[in-house]
Amino acid sequence: MTGDKTRILIVDDERLHINILNDMLKSEHAIKVALNGRQAVERSLSDPRPDLILLDIQMPDMDGFEVLRQLQSDPRSRDIPVIFLTARDAEEDEARGLELGAVDYITKPLSPAVVRARINTHLSLRRSVRETLEAKRQAQSLRTQVGALTRSLSNEVLKHPQAFADIVTSSPEMHGLFHYMEAVADTGEPVLITGETGVGKELFVRALHRLSQRSGDLVAVNLAGLDDPTFADALFGHKKGAFTGADRDRSGLVKGAEKGTLFLDEIGDLAPSSQIKLLRLLQERSYHALGDDQLQTMDARIMAATHQDLQALMRQDRFRTDLFYRLSGHHIHIPALRQRPEDIAPLVAYFLEQACHTAQWDSLEAPPELISLLKLYDFPGNVRELRGLIVDAVAQHRGGPTLSMKSIRSAIESRKATQSPSAHTNEEESISLSFKGRLPTLEEAETSLIDEAMRQAGNNQGIAASLLGISRTALNRRLSRRLQQRLDEQY
Known part of the structure; x- marks a missing residue:
């Protein structure tokens, strides 16, 4: 090639x-x-x-x-x-x-x-020579990060908590990311933000832009689906007459983000030819508008985000290694919602308040068993999916001070039934049964499964039945039979 x-x-x-x-x-x-x-x-x-x-x-x-x-x-x-x-x-x-x-x-x-x-x-x-210069640049960047992070973490209290007002969390891991963001906010180095779809990457970009206190605007562009000419025109702009249809000058997004932040969303979808142009922009911090001989200087901080595994794309030669290291001067990886279940309760409260205000409902309370149910769900759509469940439940609510769980339970059961085996499940998390010694009887195995389901569900029979894939009536019948057997044994 x-x-x-x-x-x-x-x-x-x-x-x-x-x-x-x-x-x-x-x-x-x-x-x-x-x-x-x-x-x-x-x-x-x-x-x-x-x-x-x-x-x-x-x-x-x-x-x-x-x-x-x-x-x-x-x-x-x-x-x-x-x-x-x-x-x-x-x-x-x-x-x-x-x-x-x-x-x-x-x-x-x-x-x-x-x-x-x-x-x-x-x-x-x-x-x-290039590899040596890049290694020196990365080493200097790492020294800057380590020094700033050490200074920041010496005090556990955030210096600018207002910058994170839009991010609802009680997770220690998320608060650790906040400290890191405060530490690297003013370095000017590019920032790569990764995480699954729906974790809130754009909220982190906004918070980091506020922390950087740059005088310019935050300008965002979604790179998914952009071909190379469209990418070049969007970022660099063009002069009148540069191509057919260019009937006037156009300033690109790099110019629009001057003294501010240029956010490149879905960076993993960028075409190979466009990756070369972006790499040169990062290396030289200068560019030409299409059809213009005058060299322009970039004065914007670059932030990029993706839900894709860039390491895997690099192994497949679909993403340039040198571009990855240029973009990841600082790297923020946002954990998935299933990895921070302590955030489910505050997020439910936040989305419930928002949805009630939008629907002009009086305040609704979330039933305690709702949190137990949600903590047992994998949330492939992360925070965005949780918000959708709550908004939909409020829209279908028909009265009373407590939010009905009917629509949420139905949606989760439907999604579990149609969901392919989770891409997030590794070998250690997959179901594997092994027995040492005597094989348990079917009745003993059923008893153990029901006990575990009730434990995970916080003794809520509806949730436990959902985990077991049976109806609540069927579970209640099994529990009643067990209770009767124990009574018969006693008397």
Whole structure:
């Protein structure tokens, strides 16, 4: 695949030399060609930019030295290694080229072995330099995070609790995330927020934006379904006439988020070609509007969110590893609702109050057994699903001060019946029965199952029956039979 190959720009006004180099290199590299100096500069700056340039010195109009000067003066092309192509015995040209910033030279006539060796050497060196710089950047970021987090956690009281007013929780793990967010709020580094659908990732983005106290706005864009041209236009904007239908200038979202926060939702759905554009934006903090030659600087903090497993996408070559590490300067993973059952009661109270206000009901109370029922449910839709259950129950309520559980119980039973085996269940959580010694009788096994269901349900027969997959009447009949047997044994 071309996208996986390193990109080489060959600059030479003689087509014979271009054809020779193309035949040497095309199997291992993606080749771009420029026939003069002006084309060389343009194609060095156009996406995707080359990873290395082979530049002939002797060209009409603009020679290789002038091309190199222009490349060295532009921050977008300054770090692209340039290898000069020189005539044999042109020591003066070679020395001058190296002084101007070329990394090497190759003399003509061209030897395939020499050309490949020189190219591979400088591409490897460039990768090593980039990896070293990235490692230093990540190490510095980690030191900053650890220092800030240590200072924050030295005091368990949140400094800015008002920033988290929209997030209802009593979970120690969630409060730990709040402390972390306070610690990293003002670093300016990109933030990656992960978690299952419905856990409230956007609420965390809003809280972190408030904590950062940036003067600009929070600007959000959902990347799901955006093709590459739409992505580029949405983020970078365009000049009038840049493409058919561009009848006026348009400022992109990067500009709209100036001095604020740009939130990229569903980052896991970003197309590979768009991932390259985003990576360059993060690396260089500059961009071009479509159809505009003027370089613009980004002054916005990037936050990204996804419900997808980016590690799995990277293993499948569907998400760039370098982009992942750029985005995750700070990483916040929000636990699923089933992992923090202590949040169910306060969330129910919060959603119940909201729903009653919207429906213009007097305040309703949640029956105690409702919390027991909800704690036994897996909640694949997380907090969003819980809110839907409560809103629907209030809408169907027909009177009385206590919320009816009928619609909630029915919805949960229906969803359990149609739900495929949970993707959240691992081998340790799956049902597995093993017996040592004597195999229990069916009556003994039934007794044990009923006792466990009643324990988990807090002795609520309706909930226990739901767990066992039988009707409440059938469970009551079994319990009554057991009670009668015990009485008969006593008397």
